Amino acid sequence: MSMRRRTLLKVIVLGDSGVGKTSLMNQYVHKKFSQQYKATIGADFVTKELQIDDKLVTLQIWDTAGQERFQSLGVAFYRGADCCVLVYDVNVMKSFDTLDNWHEEFLKQANPADPRVFPFILLGNKIDIDGGNSRVVSEKKAREWCASNGNIPYFETSAKEDYNVDDAFLCIAKAALANEQGQDIYFQGIPDAVSGSEQRGGCAC
Ligand code: GDP
Ligand code: MG
Numbered sequence: 001m002s003m004r005r006r007t008l009l010k011v012i013v014l015g016d017s018g019v020g021k022t023s024l025m026n027q028y029v030h031k032k033f034s035q036q037y038k039a040t041i042g043a044d045f046v047t048k049e050l051q052i053d054d055k056l057v058t059l060q061i062w063d064t065a066g067q068e069r070f071q072s073l074g075v076a077f078y079r080g081a082d083c084c085v086l087v088y089d090v091n092v093m094k095s096f097d098t099l100d101n102w103h104e105e106f107l108k109q110a111n112p113a114d115p116r117v118f119p120f121i122l123l124g125n126k127i128d129i130d131g132g133n134s135r136v137v138s139e140k141k142a143r144e145w146c147a148s149n150g151n152i153p154y155f156e157t158s159a160k161e162d163y164n165v166d167d168a169f170l171c172i173a174k175a176a177l178a179n180e181q182g183q184d185i186y187f188q189g190i191p192d193a194v195s196g197s198e199q200r201g202g203c204a205c
Contacts, residue, residue, distance in 0.1 A: 008058050010083075011084075011173075028169045029048045081106075096141075103120065127157065128161045
């Protein structure tokens with residue numbers, strides 16, 4: 001009888017305070033959404049087990065309060081990350097403008113072996129608000145940012161309505177697994193879930 005080894009994958013979620021990082025994690029892991037806003041204190045993680053093909057993986061998803069100074073998150077927070085999830089709110093321009101900072105800071109702190117292939121995923125959250133009428137960042141603009149940062153896979157999500165949350169995290173898990181296994185599937189141009197366009201990303205979602 002063979003013992004199945006479980007692979008632990010560390011995922012880090014970054015983005016401005018209030019964009020919905022904690023809500024997305026709660027929706028994915030606990031299938032719950034709360035309107036109440038509680039700023040996350042410090043850094044913490046939740047875990048979720050899932051099967052990808054014949055592999056059992058445990059996603060360890062690290063959350064933080066966005067308003068913390070980047071540097072104060074510390075090296076331990078970033079160490080051993082297998083995937084970095086960047087989140088912005090499609091209704092708040094500033095949360096999109098700061099993506100560059102989060103992206104750079106991750107690369108600086110986590111210092112991955114090959115920054116060109118390290119998996120990032122971008123989530124544009126809160127697309128439910130006002131039926132989309134209050135959005136200020138277009139999908140096109142978000143995709144352009146993804147393209148100019150090495151074809152980062154992009155998902156539009158609603159933690160509130162549980163829209164695209166499972167698909168996004170499955171993509172995240174697959175990208176993290178590919179990174180952990182050192183596979184070079186990140187550049188295979190697997191079709192992206194939302195647009196069907198060719199994108200980088202270890203996710204045949
Ligand atoms: P964080 O600071 O990034 O962890 O953000 P939170 O997850 O705490 O969410 C901030 C606020 O936005 C809370 O009041 C949430 O209920 C709300 N929120 C989060 N995601 C969504 C969403 O997809 N749609 C809507 N309408 N509200 C959301
Ligand atoms: Mg939070």
